[in-house]
Amino acid sequence: MGSAPSPHDRNATPDLDLIASRVLWLSTAMVHHANRIRPNPSGLKVGGHQASSASMVGIMTALYFGQLQPDDRVSVKPHASPVLHSINYLLGTLDNRYMTTLREFGGLQSYPSRSKDPDPVDYSTGSVGIGATAPIWATFARRYVDTVFGGAGTGRQYSLVGDAELDEGAVWEAVMDAGVQELGEIVWIVDMNRQSLDRVVPHIASQRLQDTFTAAGWQVLTVKFGMLLEELFSRPGGDALRTRILTMPNPEYQRLLRCSADELRSRLPGNGPDAATVAAVINDLDDATLLKAIGNLGGHDITAMQQAYAQIDDSRPTIILAYTIKGYGLPTQGHPQNHSSLLTDEQFIQLAHTLGEDPHNPFRRFDSHSSPGQLCERTAKRLRRGEIRTSEPPPVPTDIGRTPPAVSNTQSALGRTLLDLTREAPEVARRVVTVSPDVSSSTNLAGWLNKVGVWSPSERPDWFADDADSIMHWRESPTGQHMELGIAEVNLVGLLGELGATWSRWGEPLLPIGVLYDPFVERALEPWSFGIYAGGQSILVGTPSGVSLASEGGAHQSIKTPSIGLEQPGCISYEPAFAAEVEWILLHCLGLLGRPDGTSSYLRLSTRPVRQELARIPQDPAARERRRRHVLAGAYTLRPVATPAVCIVAVGALATEANDAADRLADMGVEAEVVCVTSPDLLYRAVRSRDGLAEAPSWILDQVFPAERSAPMVTVLDGHPHTLTFLATINQVRCKSLGVSTFGQAGDLDAVYRYHGIDADSIVRAALDVTS
Secondary structure, eight states: OOOOOOHHHHTOHHHHHHHHHHHHHHHHHHHHIIIIISOOTTOOOOOOOHHHHHTTHHHHHHHHHHTOOTTOEEEOOGGGHHHHHHHHHHTTOSOGGGGGOTTSTTSSOSSOOTTTOSSOOSSOOOSTTHHHHHHHHHHHHHHHHHHHTOOOOOOOEEEEEEGGGGGOHHHHHHHTOGGGGGOTTEEEEEEEOOBOSSSBOSOOOHHHHHHHHHHTTOEEEEEOBOHHHHHHHTSTTHHHHHHHHHHSOHHHHHHHTTOOHHHHHHHTTOSSTTHHHHHHHHHTSOHHHHHHHHTOBGGGOHHHHHHHHHTOOTTSOEEEEEEOOTTTTSTTTTOTTOSSOOOOHHHHHHHHHHHTOOTTSOOOOOOTTSHHHHHHHHHHHHHOOOOOOOOOOOOOOSOOOOOOOSEEOHHHHHHHHHHHHHHHOHHHHTTEEEEESSOTTTTTOHHHHHHHOEEOSSOBOOTTTTOTTOOSOOOEETTOSEEEOSSOHHHHHHHHHHHTTHHHHTSOOOEEEEEEOGGGHHHHHHHHHHHHHTTOOOEEEEOSOSTTSGGGOGGGOOSSHHHHHHHOTTEEEEOOSSHHHHHHHHHHHHTTSSSTTOOEEEEEOOOOOEEGGGGOOOSSHHHHHHHHHHHHHTEEEEEOOSSOSEEEEEEGGGHHHHHHHHHHHHHTTOOEEEEEESOHHHHHHHHHHHTTSSOSOOHHHHHHSOGGGOOOEEEEOSSOGGGGGGGGGTTTOOEEEEOOOSOOOOSOHHHHHHHHTOSHHHHHHHHHHHHO
16 A cells, blocks of 8 residues: 555654644644634634544544555544644644634634645545545545546545444445455544543443454454553553453543542552552552553554554455543543533643643644654655646537337436447446446346446456346446445445545546435435535436335335425436436536536436327427427426416426326316426526526526416426425416325325326316416
8 A cells, every 4th residue: 555654754753742742732722712712703602622633633643644655545533623634734734824713714614624624635524424434435436446547546545433433324334335345445443432422431342343343354453552551561460450441331431530640549449359459550650650551542652553553454444443532631531521622711721831832822833953843844745645637527418319219217218328328428438337226127227237347346257147037247347337335325325425526536537326216315315415515426316206106105205305406505406207308417417527617416217107209309400409408407398388378387207297287278278388397406596596696597487487478387296396386486476386295105106196186187176276
């Protein structure tokens, strides 16, 4: 994994101790300034997690100043962001003026952010558990980029994880994935401070953690004690002291950290049969050494951490369980409620005295001529990365022009468009990577998968390649373009985010598409949203969607996902009605990926069979192009009439019912225009733009909803009705909004649509109501 740091840097323990002390001071001072010194007219708490930062100082100092190489990447636990900024400051990659801006508008972010912080940040963190797993998915992405395009390097991917983060289910979904055990670049370092936000955790179950990671194929390294305690354990009777510390409850140990030397001599031996032996071991220690020894855990001992880093086995993932004390070195160390506590002004001055710092000039770098200052310069030089030269993504065609089957659905059109791309635009198809959670066949990716193969870290045989009954061929290799992660939607979107960030990490853009059942988009939403926040650009396809998945019943019928698409920042959402629209939309969304001004997309597709003739796609090339532009802008007039008495606005699968209702209304002498909305999201942006509340194109409103043709409106979609209610505000017309607002039922399509009031009968009744 690259050349190791020089022995001089590895063994520069006195300098590293001085640097660790300065990092502790700087990270504490940043938070103190933000809360105690910077004006705060609103009186709202600022915060900053001094104790959580303090427990990471030794781990991160040993890592950055004695271990990291330029190709390595580090995901820093959210609450240790002041430590990261302090290290960057000492390395010269953060300007002095930012040291007073923690949690200030335009300043240093509350949690590390790749896109918003002014200093180098490898991974955005903040959503607990997601930052821990991101380097796993980045390893998948890095290996793929390096195999196919080259130039992605061979660096390790480090995760600095709080032990409480291991409660997150996302962590275990990732750890247990079978492909992870082959990824030797992954190194997790767990800050085992045994405290959650509110208390000391009585039973942290470290042995269970070790057993679980070992069973998953990981190397497990435990760093429990520092050199001082290890030396005491080697003395006569030292085994009794070790046993006493190891067997006492976590809360009892934490309480000892807050004792005076006299109290410690009384309480540490305990009441067990070896109490006298323990008392004898500590009897000859002076007070200062005794107080230092009780807190001498491995995560705070530079030498102990260096020894652990030297044992990393690059043939498999590694986890280092580094025992620490929350708030180590602060007056609040070890207190069960220190998670969000802040030092008082008196405690801050006390800390300055203890560390030899100036509270009135808190943000000092080392003198460049000093030994620690020279180590900082050498480290900065070693970690300096070359400029990332980003390749431009290839131009994506706008219209392949496939003629769909007479009756088709939007889900099937997805698979056909991907296959067409391999023939019509192979350079684009080469950068497409699809991801699914064990539903490749049921989401119509089988043809694509057979064409491009499945990704795995190593070549694997397909034992069913010669089986004539096998429709899907599972060819696994490092160049396969489909990745499957079992039934684990959180893994899927985590990987999707990292595949979508390769353009900024390694200069090679990928075009990632994740496909999952639409009802499970909500399960995956938080990590996908966080991936977008962190700069990952991808396409998420939810299919099948809505109650149109009639026979599956309420458990598999999505209701709120159209609203999610409308509201998700950094994303454009679409729900096409016809196969040609899927082609246009998918090609358009692919063209938005892998670039600094790019954006993610969410496509909501259906298995509902639809007669494609209803699309009425113009044959004239110019008229066809006009339709395509309208589709991409969010809406088009599917069925125009000269003087509409009512406007029926439908989304996706409900285009059929809207057409049927318009036919019946015409028979009654009610002229009904039908508008097909492909993106409520873009239409809402257009409305806000027209009202001066946003910047977005608004021409589509004049094209599809012109004021001179305004009419009462009925909106209908296979989702929550409020998604389209805003359309009535365009021309201030009467409106009835139909949709799904209760849990679904199993049944045939007609029965289910009738139950929810989105069938043709319901549309006709609503139209008559608004025109009466």
